[in-house]
Amino acid sequence: MGETHNHDEENQSTQKLAIVAGINLVGFVAELAGGLLFGSVALIGDALHMLFDAVAYVLALGAVYIGRRTEPDGRWTYGLNRLEPLAAFLNGVLLVPMVGYLVWESYQRYLHPVEIEPLQTAALAAGGLVLNIVSVYVIQGRSMSLNERGAYYHLLGDTGASVAVIVSMLVIQFTGSKLADPITAVIIAAIIVWSAIELIRESGAIFLQRSPVSVDDVRQRILEIDGVATVEDAHIWELSSTLRVATVHVRDRTTTVDERDALNERISTILASEYDADHVTVDLVSAGTGAERRREH
Template sequence: MGDGHSHNGEGRSTRKLAIVAGINLVGFVAELVGGLLFGSVALIGDALHMLFDAVAYVLALGAVYVGRRTEPGSRWSYGLNRLEPLAAFLNGVLLVPMVGYLVWESYQRYLQPVEIEPLQTAALAAGGLVLNIASVYVIQGGSMSLNERGAYYHLLGDTGASIAVIVSMLVVQFSGSKLADPITAVIIAVIIVWSAVELIRESGAIFLQRSPVSVEDVRQRLLEVGGVASVEDAHIWELSSSLRIATVHVRDHATTVAERDSLNERISTILASEYDADHVTVDLVSAGNDTERRREH
């Protein structure tokens, strides 16, 4: 099946990720400087979250760029589309050391609270919140690729973290309790863990070739097609979030080449239109003998 739509989608994905990466780098620098100046570990944590997000987006950009420009060949029969889930997996793994740092630093602040400038910190966090909302606006909408969903999860975490920092600084300002800062940092760490687990789960499912749809549903749907005697074998898996592959082995009642070609086309159309398969292979075998005919799309 044609894949021109995949390239257009990847182009939009690249532009979105580039814009969001730039926004996150600006937010990282501002919040890191502010966190160090004003003594807030929660703001430093939010800054680190933005930094790792930006690094993750750059990895995703590289994966999309290389994957799109590497044509299928004798050594890489599907190109380098696997780079997308690999980048997403690394994206999730890179969040782990940040969590460790935040928890450790929060524990140190709990044992020995430091002076904080709450109003200045809250103002910077509010600026970070605006940047996060702008990034969410850029990335959301329509069908998102795996890396776009990864970015979206990160941005939701960043948005929640910025709100938590603002609230904690108001608590410090009006109650005088400095414990709100490390407590908020731990909350941010929990948000980061949630983001990492979700991303690792999705990218891991692609690596382990989990079927994105119920194979039994596919079997039952194909059995409804006139001329299909039985579905001997069916597999659907993903090389990336934008490239889905389907192979089926079908016994048929076709008696002529024309009937078999028509059946092949109908099965291929169903797999492409109803199950979003980009590459379809159909093996047709007469129900009366073992003569096999293969068609690829």
């Protein structure tokens, strides 16, 4: 039942990412053509943002597809679930060259202002804003995977960028100041940097095996269970945003095999239900005899 639920969630995640990737590709083509035609570096920046978002979603789709269809074996004991944080990390890194381009092009526009068609550019940016809002509606939900959260950060950045382009074009239309265009492009670059940092931070935490919960809280919770003497060791980490692993080493006061099995089941249930651990390993060692039993769930 749980496995079926996970597959349903993965299918929904794949569908969402595919829809959002298609929307962003359409927006990229329209905004790039408009930016080149009307001379707005801010609109070109927004278009590039949408392109890199689409590439990011395609990478995420590939990671989900391969990870879901690769069964664990003797060498890949957890399958290829680590492809998800790897794809998310690469998505964050891919945003960096785009920032460099926007800052450089904005500087060139500052030195050599060009003619811009503000109303037409604003209309295209408004279309991009609508696409971004639709994408946010598609991707958002109560529980999002790492790649969905990455897409969500990208889309928030896109939405802010579209609003900034519209405002800058209105400023140019009513004041005649062409500096609004390169200034807006730099603002978009800052939004992109924020998106990249968030994505790299979350994926990096998974790669570096940062615990998603307080291990001290886990130790204290296990110590509250009848029959537990001490918690010698405890680790919780994530292989991906949808696969959490927990291992604990406990000294117990049980006297029979049935009591020990019941304690093992109790600890495993707590780690799974209260701390969302998908794969649990519990080592039980008698505090009196040193006898050891290991159970995996």
